[in-house]
Amino acid sequence: MEHRSPPQIFARPRRQAALRRALVRQAARDTARYVLDEMVEDVLERLEFMRLSPARALVIGDWTGTLALSLGGGKAQVLEEDVRSLDEEQPLAEGGFDLIVSLASLDRVNDLPAALLHLRHALADDGILIASITGAGSLPQLRRAMLAAEPDRPAARMHPLIDNRSASALLERAGFRRQVVDSRSMTVAYRSLDRLVSDLRDQGLGGVLAKPAGPLGKAALDRARTAFLATAEDRKRTLESFEILTLTGWKS
Template sequence: MASTPPPRIFSRRRRIAGLRRARVRQSQRDAARYILQDMVEDVLERLEFMRLSPATALVIGDWTGTLALSLRGLGVEVAEADVATLDEEQPLPGSPYDLIVSLASLDRVNDLPGALLHLRGALGDGGILIASVVGAGSLANLRTAMIASEPDRPAARMHPLIDNAAASALLQRALFRRQVVDGRSLSVSYGSLDRLVSDLRDQGLGNSLASPAPPLGKAALERARAAFLRSANAKGRVVETFEILTLTGWKD
């Protein structure tokens, strides 16, 4: 009996195009990069806490190169994978690894269970996967603004995001021996909706939906901007929260 292919929610072509544009934007001094910086710092803290000393590691999605540089400083042989060329829904090259780190990447693949299976397959016995994603609960003010922009018939403009329970179930389904999923919040303040959108594009986190809605018209965009600012504090800043989920799994 043939298996049913996963639904096509995301466009790999649009995702890669957004990442390439983000790298161009990163040449600007004030380009946002706080999501990835937070994830890199968290991974390094986890490795230190676990006293993990892998001989080989694969780093996926860190376009800053910071994590690979830090690991090499610890004597780790590191391979780096560019998500603009690596297809995470296919077997990974160069395995096995003692450690695989995936940053802000797995939340935009259509076959997430399959991707996790491929990551597990690329680990050696006793290897560990650490994957950080932007999780459910993120960008509540942006979601509210998008709904307000088209009150009669809101279009799908935001990515579906996984929560803690779903992430744990996915790791178990991918046959990891032990699974730990934990979340933390990263709060950032914005003076306008446009600045938030610009920051997301700086970090390659723009819309990658396979069936994107048409751009907002002028009136709809103004409604979105106004709805976003209704959540502003006394200083006129809107505090937006990113929930960062970290999935950790061990292979037998």
């Protein structure tokens, strides 16, 4: 059977560069980190609810260090992987983990089925994967603004994202014995399109497409800014949404 490589939607070097810039920005005051903070808090709540105390855990993508610190306090042996150097589409160097947590990472790999398969292989028997990603319902106002910016021939400027059903199917395809995918929405108010874009860059969530479109011209950018504020409320703030999908799978 002929093996077909997955389409190259994302550029790994651009992704690594965006994360490096985000960490530099995080050193400044008042930078945004609410997406990752929400993911970390949610994972900690899930672990407490499940009363899960892993002996050996792998944490991917938590540049705040909060999750590893909490797990280490529970006497777990914790390995942290930096997504700037980790290639999720390749087998992991180590295995035998009771718990693997991946945050804000798997939604930007070209071969997600392979990445999930490698993570399952790195789990010990009965080990559990918890992966949080931004889902298909994210950033509807920004998407609408980008369409308004270039109404005749809109360029591809935003990432394709997966939905709940697709995520469940991918977990099953990767061979997880049980799988659960749930979603929740986070709403953030913005006074301008520029502030939203800045927040995304703060968190390493900016564009990393393999074939990025050129920058918007002045007229197109003005249209985007106007469209973004068209739904602003009385306080002149536009409500933007982030859908967070949490994929949970157990290794048989």
